[in-house]
Amino acid sequence: MKNYVGIDIGGMTIKGIICDGEGNVLAEGTIVTGCELGGENMCKNIAILVDNMYANCNADRHLAAAGVGCPGLIDSKNGVVVFAGNLGLNNFPLVRVLEEMIKIPVKITNDANAAALGEAKFGAGKDYSDSILITLGTGVGGGIVIGGELFEGNKSAGAEIGHMVIERHGNHCNCGRRGCFETYCSATALMKKTREVMEDNPGSEMWKTYTSETATGKTAFDYYDTDYAAKEVVDWYEKYLACGIANLANIFRPQVIMLGGGVSAQGENLSKPLQKLVDKELFGGTDFAPVKVVTASLGGRAGAFGAAALAM
Ligand SMILES: [Zn+2]
Incomplete structure (x- = not known):
């Protein structure tokens, strides 16, 4: 039986798995990324892992x-990390270097795509042919x-769903546009938003446990049932999230x-x-081709699973 290696590169650590073609994990591990000493050194660490x-x-x-799932702009066809700011890599031929070290064929995509493929093949999307991970x-x-x-x-540069505009003159985004999905969701x-x-x-109940410095993304959800201000935050968040999800649902119509x-x-x-909000905005309604909204199931392992799926 054939087995596959999945590698998920992060800024600090690299996660790895070995699994069979059905996604049964045979071994798992982590190692420091070590990219401050260059791409070759990072590949050496992957080989050790x-x-x-x-x-x-x-x-x-x-x-x-x-x-391999790698953050940054990745040319998956040519196996090159075009630019990965967090890793300090520019035009690094990761696939060629790693293949020389581990002596098996290597494929690469960006880390977000790898996670989507992992969830699609082995996680919450495994029963469907068309899925989107956000x-x-x-x-x-x-x-x-x-x-x-x-x-x-083209050139693996698409699927940047975080930079779809959902508010025309909205919040400034790092990418240079305004109102990107990412700046709301x-x-x-x-x-x-919670702090604001x-x-x-x-008078918000949230002040009983948190200051505006210690509030997290969880705070408003914790107080949703008992605090009008927390409800305002969550409703605001879900309204924007539903807009972005419905846009993707109407373009790609995944299951x-x-x-x-x-x-x-x-x-x-x-x-x-979210399901209720999205259903209201779904083109043509929900009877013919419904779109389920669910939470992903693989957590931090999605990227490594997806990288292994890429190798299959
Ligand atoms: Zn943006």
Whole structure:
């Protein structure tokens, strides 16, 4: 039986798995990224991680191929990290360098796409051919899987769903546009809104446990049932999130849209009200081709699973 390596590169650590073609995990591990010493050094660390994981599998396990999810702008066709600011990499031929070290074929995509593929193949999207993952973290990322394949756009530069505008003259975004999905629906945006609403509402229950400095993306959800100000924050957040989800649903019409990242820890408290809001905005209604809104199921392992799926 063929087995596959999945590598998920983060700014501080690299996560790895070895799994079979069904996604059954045979070994798992982590190692420091080490990119401050350059891309070659980072690849050496990946090779050490693969060796360590392999040693924990049965000795006769054959590794057929490896996949890598990497942050930044990735040319997946040519196997090059075009630009990854957090890793300090520019035009680094990761696939060629890593293939020389680990002696098996390597494929690469960006980390958000890898996570989307992981959830699509082995997570909350495994029963569907068309799915979209939206990651609600520091920013808003995600990936699109159509007919079981990643949709990456020309030179893999597409599927930047966080930079879809949902408010024409809205908040300034790092990308240079205004009103991007990310500026309303990231955990960062949720936290900022919570602090603003607290400061405008000295009577809010949220002040009992938090200051405007210590409030997090979870705070407003915790007080939703008992505090008018917390409800205002969550309703505001869900309204924008539903707008972005409905846009994606109407363009791609996937069977399922999965929510990942820190905010998705809210589970059904988030997905149930969103489902209602999205259903109202779904083109043609929900009878013919409904779109489910669910939370993702693989957590921090989605990227490594997806990288392994890429290798398959
Ligand atoms: Zn933007």
